[in-house]
Amino acid sequence: MKAYSTNNIRNVVLLGSTKSGKTTLSEAMLYEGKVIERRGSVEAKNTVSDNTEIEQMNQRSIYSTPLYAEFMDTKFNIIDTPGADDFIGGAVSAFKVCDTGVLLINAQQGVEVGTEIFARYARQYDIPLIVGINQLDSEKASWENTLESMKEAFGKQPVLIQFPVNPGPSFDGFIDVLKMKYYHFKDDNGTREDLEIPEQYKDEAEELRSALIERAAEYDDTLMEKFFEAGVLTEDEIRKGIGIGCRAGEVLPVFCLSARKDIGVKRLMEFTIRTASSPADRKARTKDGKEVECKQDAPTTLFIYKTAVEQHLGEVAYFKVMSGELTEGQDLENPETGDKERISTIYAVAGKKKEKVTDLFAGDIGCTVKLRAAKTNVTLSQPGTDIVYEHIKFPASKFRTAVKAKEQKDEEKMSEALSKISAEDPTIIVEYSKELKQTILKGQGEQHINIVKWRLKNENKIEIELFPPKISYRETITKVATANYRHKKQSGGAGQFGEVHLLICPIVEGVEATNRFKIDGKEVVLNVKNKESFDLEWGGKLEFYNCIVGGAIDARFMPAILKGIMDKMSEGPLTGSLARDIRVYVYDGKMHPVDSNEISFVLAARNAFKEAFRNAGPKIMEPIYNVEVLTPSDYMGACMSDLQNRRALIEGMGSDKGFEVIKARVPLAELYKYSTTLSSLTSGSATFTMEFADYQPVPADVQEKLLKAYMEEDRDE
Ligand SMILES: Nc1nc2c(ncn2[C@@H]2O[C@H](COP(=O)(O)OP(=O)(O)O)[C@@H](O)[C@H]2O)c(=O)[nH]1
Ligand SMILES: [Mg+2]
Structure with missing residues (x-):
């Protein structure tokens, strides 16, 4: 294969909910690009894309698979992604290296939550989208319903480039209002006839053509002027205008497809090549916020977006050439670690098929093997090039x-x-x-x-x-308490003696520390000599006040007292969980001239703290997550009542692009396997995100249960 220059490369990521037909489409694209001579199918487990045992067993994509086709003198790189939420990682990494997305919508379903999720990601990563309405050959395909759902989800963004003739089982072609042609398919293998538009479709075609021209004129001043003067635009001008609107995220050009029958695939590829961004049109961001142009006459830099261990090859690193030219045998380095890496072999990739090439230019996607230490997110560059690309941000775990x-x-x-x-x-x-x-x-x-x-x-x-x-519970207190503890041991040899009097109170945000307390109805003023404040590793604070007067305890024992308290903080008095947000005032105690030592004070402090803690209105706190559920409205009720059973606090409800959004605060303890339940409640049509919010006290009944469980566990040991 020859090396394609940056302008003759297109990097396209296939997106869409599960079973919309991405893998089948990729197979048809490879067939059109002459990479394969016969198309496989997902059912026959012989597609180029879903080529791992586990994907074939499940008959679905699990990994993102890089593929390519050579078409119209262009290297058409394709990344087929898994549609399911569970495997979103593959799509997210593809966003990093692709310049355009083809979003498939299943004409049997219309816009699904999965469609919406990918459209959101595309917006987030600034990936322009082209829409393919697929499966127009299936019995339940509905063009009208699909358009209706698109209007609801995407407003005025969709712009029809085509409309189908005979959608349903006898689907065999479409009218293209950019080309003003009727494309008819003679067989199920993509054999296309370019015909005049039949009389009965002419009116509709004219109407859509006018709408298309109007939209194309909207995004460019010269096109707008031309449109006002002449009332029409040429095919090239329309393409230009739609291209601008598409890159700005304002236009979703819509195409007709049957991936299975290879109908419309070639037209979609033609349009993508002529209209969509080339890698040169987009800049990549570096870790320190700079932008790097994707151009050939620049130092070589690569970004590794995926690695995999593959049969016969070992560890394979998939990358995009971000700038310059990569040549077989080139020496590169990782600018972050200084590691040297030789790129011994370069491959163009179509799934398992790896074709050796000698060069790849900026913008191209390929893979290499036998790197010493290269992992996902690593930049490799020509020595002396100080560029490190921004890492891929993967979504939080669910x-x-x-x-x-x-x-x-x-x-x-x-x-x-x-x-x-x-x-x-x-x-x-x-x-x-x-x-x-x-x-x-x-x-x-x-x-x-x-x-x-x-x-x-x-x-x-x-x-x-x-x-x-x-669950990582935390313990804290809600009121003031005091305790005295004397540790004394006098069996044989040297004795042990330490006595500690302390007071504890909660640290509450916005409430200042005080040295005045009421103990047993008496006002007590403590004389603070010294204060230490600790941000605890596990969140929250400990403040330690030395209020010893008249030398009741030597200053040299204070660290031992602090240690005793810390010991108990890291194994809370209630359930052994980590404790937080507590002020401790050590205000009195006793020493023995001979027997006092550090261990005595550690033990005295630990026990005094434990006792005070138990009298200070102790509370168990649990991690709370912000959960956002996106569901079709049919399942709204089911989702709500399920959340309520999980002790959720519903914070908001609303609709967004035809779906319902529920925002809630939910204890982590109630979220085990939530994704599974949500999926079965909604036939897999809903999704959610969860993010740690804060710690909150558990309700009394839950605290009781936790205490009981801890006592039993303790007794077991
Ligand atoms: N009738 C019909 N079925 C299709 C079409 N495209 C895909 N399928 C079928 O839909 C199912 C899911 O296809 P697949 O390509 O795995 O979808 P993906 O999950 O988006 O990759 C498979 O059974 C395909 O054979 C199409 O254009 N027409
Ligand atoms: Mg697939």
């Missing part, structure tokens, strides 16, 4: 589970395998929580995690067990 190996002996192997999987798929996060003493596995949904389980079993021969993770 599914959290504890994991352990079925066989204790596999525990270490499991950790290693999990960290490899997480390097390949950064939306899988594995961490050992010292606090919970559990390995926590996080991902985008239960299916996502199940894929990990399957891979461990089949690729690494490790069986794992998943179970509900513990």
